[in-house]
Amino acid sequence: MAIQYEEFDIVEVAKMCGVQFHAYDHNEIEYKALCPFCGDTSYHLGLNRKMDRFHCFRCKTRGNSVSLYAKMFGLTNKQAYEIIRNNDKVLDEKVFTYRENPETPIRPIEDRHNVYYDFLSLLRLNRSHRENLERRGLSFNHIHQFMYRSIPTDNVFRREVLEKLASKHNLLGIPGFYIDERGDVQMYVKKCGGIFIPICNREGYIQGLQMRLDVDEGSGDKKFRWFSSKHYKDGTGAKPWIHIVGDTTASEVCLTEGAMKADVTSVLSNGQLFMAVPGVNAIAYLPEVIRDLGITKVYEAFDMDKRTKPQVKQALIGLRNSLDAIGVEWCSCSWNPQYKGLDDYFLAKTMCMQSDLVAA
Numbered sequence: 001m002a003i004q005y006e007e008f009d010i011v012e013v014a015k016m017c018g019v020q021f022h023a024y025d026h027n028e029i030e031y032k033a034l035c036p037f038c039g040d041t042s043y044h045l046g047l048n049r050k051m052d053r054f055h056c057f058r059c060k061t062r063g064n065s066v067s068l069y070a071k072m073f074g075l076t077n078k079q080a081y082e083i084i085r086n087n088d089k090v091l092d093e094k095v096f097t098y099r100e101n102p103e104t105p106i107r108p109i110e111d112r113h114n115v116y117y118d119f120l121s122l123l124r125l126n127r128s129h130r131e132n133l134e135r136r137g138l139s140f141n142h143i144h145q146f147m148y149r150s151i152p153t154d155n156v157f158r159r160e161v162l163e164k165l166a167s168k169h170n171l172l173g174i175p176g177f178y179i180d181e182r183g184d185v186q187m188y189v190k191k192c193g194g195i196f197i198p199i200c201n202r203e204g205y206i207q208g209l210q211m212r213l214d215v216d217e218g219s220g221d222k223k224f225r226w227f228s229s230k231h232y233k234d235g236t237g238a239k240p241w242i243h244i245v246g247d248t249t250a251s252e253v254c255l256t257e258g259a260m261k262a263d264v265t266s267v268l269s270n271g272q273l274f275m276a277v278p279g280v281n282a283i284a285y286l287p288e289v290i291r292d293l294g295i296t297k298v299y300e301a302f303d304m305d306k307r308t309k310p311q312v313k314q315a316l317i318g319l320r321n322s323l324d325a326i327g328v329e330w331c332s333c334s335w336n337p338q339y340k341g342l343d344d345y346f347l348a349k350t351m352c353m354q355s356d357l358v359a360a
């Protein structure tokens with residue numbers, strides 16, 4: 001499979017600039033390198049060949065292949081463009097062959113649940129993560145019940161967990177796990193760490209895991225990612241699963257974006273039925289799940305920034321149309337926009353009621 005990139009291969013351009021790449025931490029599209037602009041010594045520079053983008057997570061410098069070259073040699077973008085264009089190597093390889101690793105077909109939900117359940121059972125929850133969850137309004141019991149765990153960042157501990165898990169389960173076809181060049185089982189890992197969030201179906205089976213990463217606020221890095229091994233050898237990608245929590249006999253459901261938000265709000269509303277889509281545009285499975293549960297009315301409760309973000313507005317129209325098509329009633333919820341998410345609003349309300357009780 002050949003992937004056409006914008007104009008120049010940013011990896012080739014970076015090589016022309018003398019950028020030093022990490023020896024093995026890359027796939028066909030994403031590379032890591034030492035940032036030449038900030039004295040970086042730990043490979044903070046990320047390059048994406050498909051998107052023709054670079055971004056340093058340390059000094060925040062970003063751009064494309066042309067601006068990378070221009071910045072390195074103090075040229076204008078136009079000058080840099082001319083030089084790169086005259087470099088045969090960069091042009092010759094305009095279309096690079098993307099060796100798409102054949103994805104291992106995904107295993108049925110029972111298998112995934114068994115693996116993820118045992119995997120999470122082997123993991124721990126850091127104190128800072130537990131405190132974060134408690135601040136959202138979850139009790140120790142809820143945190144235990146939802147099986148939130150910290151992503152293991154310690155190499156030795158992670159290896160131990162993987163070996164225990166692999167001795168009991170075949171991990172092929174389970175998103176997030178893959179086999180490396182030496183034949184060892186590996187898992188997708190983010191060094192920044194974060195919390196694993198189980199994404200459950202109506203029976204409470206774990207369909208997949210989402211990761212809420214400990215990224216720096218304002219860094220522009222993605223906070224939520226699937227635990228997926230799509231781009232690795234023998235890996236498997238996640239699907240846009242819908243998370244379900246609360247009273248599944250109810251005929252009305254409250255719909256949020258993000259499973260943790262749904263868990264928290266369901267708990268704070270005494271077990272009401274909540275569903276979470278992984279993103280406002282990731283609604284492929286939603287109509288099917290709603291029909292399956294016999295839902296007649298959906299209360300949409302996405303974050304209040306839906307009023308200001310045009311992409312979200314557009315996504316909401318699409319969502320509404322797809323529910324109209326299956327004859328499900330729809331109602332948009334609003335609350336004091338001082339609280340971004342419905343969970344923030346509920347938490348504030350709950351705290352307020354508790355302080356009233358204490359005052360009385």
Ligand SMILES: [Zn+2]
Nearest residue numbers: 035038056059
């Ligand atoms: Zn930098």
